[in-house]
Amino acid sequence: xxxxxxxxxxxxxxxxxxxxxxxxxxxxxxxxxxxxxxxxxxxxxxxxxxxxxxxxxxxxxxxxxxxxxxxxxxxxxxxxxxxxxxxxxxxxxxxxxxxxxxxxxxxxxxxxxxxxxxxxxxxxxxxxxxxxxxxxxxxxxxxxxxxxxxxxxxxxxxxxxxxxxxxxxxxxxxxxxxxxxxxxxxxxxxxxxxxxxxxxxxxxxxxxxxxxxxxxxxxxxxxxxxxxxxxxxxxxxxxxxxxxxxxxxxxxxxxxxxxxxxxxxxxxxxxxxxxxxxxxxxxxxxxxxxxxxxxxxxxxxxxxxxxxxxxxx
Numbered sequence: 415x416x417x418x419x420x421x422x423x424x425x426x427x428x429x430x431x432x433x434x435x436x437x438x439x440x441x442x443x444x445x446x447x448x449x450x451x452x453x454x455x456x457x458x459x460x461x462x463x464x465x466x467x468x469x470x471x472x473x474x475x476x477x478x479x480x481x482x483x484x485x486x487x488x489x490x491x492x493x494x495x496x497x498x499x500x501x502x503x504x505x506x507x508x509x510x511x512x513x514x515x516x517x518x519x520x521x522x523x524x525x526x527x528x529x530x531x532x533x534x535x536x537x538x539x540x541x542x543x544x545x546x547x548x549x550x551x552x553x554x555x556x557x558x559x560x561x562x563x564x565x566x567x568x569x570x571x572x573x574x575x576x577x578x579x580x581x582x583x584x585x586x587x588x589x590x591x592x593x594x595x596x597x598x599x600x601x602x603x604x605x606x607x608x609x610x611x612x613x614x615x616x617x618x619x620x621x622x623x624x625x626x627x628x629x630x631x632x633x634x635x636x637x638x639x640x641x642x643x644x645x646x647x648x649x650x651x652x653x654x655x656x657x658x659x660x661x662x663x664x665x666x667x668x669x670x671x672x673x674x675x676x677x678x679x680x681x682x683x684x685x686x687x688x689x690x691x692x693x694x695x696x697x698x699x700x701x702x703x704x705x706x707x708x709x710x711x712x713x714x715x716x717x718x719x720x721x722x723x724x725x726x727x
Contacts (some may be wrong), residue, residue: 486554486619487547489516495554496523499630500622504531508540508551520552559617561636564643567606568650568674570633577674578652582608584640584690585681586711587705589615593624593636594712595679598697600628601721603726607632608676610640647676648695654678656686656694657714663698670696671722679715682708 486495486502493516496502505524511517518528520555524530539551571578581599586592592615596607615621616636622629637643644654653670656678678694681685691697702716709717 422723446548465634467713474705479548482559484556484619485544485546486556487552488550488551489514489520491549491619492516492552492554493520493523494554495619495623496520496527498623499627500619501557502530502554504529504533504554504555506533506535506540506543506553508549509534509536511551511648517552517643520554524545541651551708554619556622557620559634561672562606562631562633562634564608564637565646566610567608567633568647568652571605571674577726578647578676579604579674579719579726580606580608580647580676581715581719582640582644582676582678583614583711584610584678584686585614585684586679587613587615587681588711589618589621591615593621593626593629594710595715596621596625596632596634598626598712598716598719600625600632602716602723604719604722605633608637608640608643611636611638641693644676644690644693645676648693650674652676653695653696654699655718656680656691656699657718658686658691659708661699661700663696663699665698665718665721668696668698668721670716672725675698675722677715677718677722679711682711 426518483503486492486500492505496505496519502524505520507517507521524532535543536682537551540551540553541691543549544553567580568578579599579602581595581604583592585597586595586609592607592609598604599607609615617629625632648654652674654676655668657680662674678686678690680690685691685696686697698718700714702709708714
């Protein structure tokens, strides 16, 4: 017994064990789950959005109405609009007009296209229609543009089994820039363009001409409130990326381009507005070794769309 007491004398009494927690803590947690299964990941949100749409997609929504009819005035502008495929409903020709080469070409193009009404009108009537502009005897009426709803662009992408690639314009007021962006979206596999309803360029004849015909197959949506439209895209699992000269991410590092994404382009003078900039998930900068301070809105959109197309190829 004495020996046993000596052997036991070093113990300090019963001790509480870890219950195996320390051992289990050293065990591996298995492979990293795919992005679609990680809580809060953009791809998981996109997958959930696809599931919700598959379970019961609502009927396609219409945009915020049509734009107003537009008149293209003058011989050269009318001929150029007809050459570029700008939609037209009526070609007004002044009575007793001098039948030069441009007038003959306008009449020929209108006849070849079909669906364009030819109306002869006296000069005073054309003066009244154009508010006294120098119409030179030719006036082309462009019908109202039918805008899509912002949700329609994402719906069409998901229906095609593709991740949405959308460009939103914030404060871009030049229709030629809008047309250039529409052309780039079409060239690089994008799904449409979103513009604000107020204080922004719309789909005018100038935008149609600059788009070089691609506006016929690339939808343009009009948002009553651009910030809310971007927030709705985020809830649908899309990453909203704003272009800014002082962006925290460089374009080459932007992995979000590989998934569902909205690229927001600001105006040349002011860039992104404050609210839109704060809504963006990321702000990205385009490296410019040449030292230029900024890029034209259409050019900047084209650069980012090319990078997106390259990564998705």
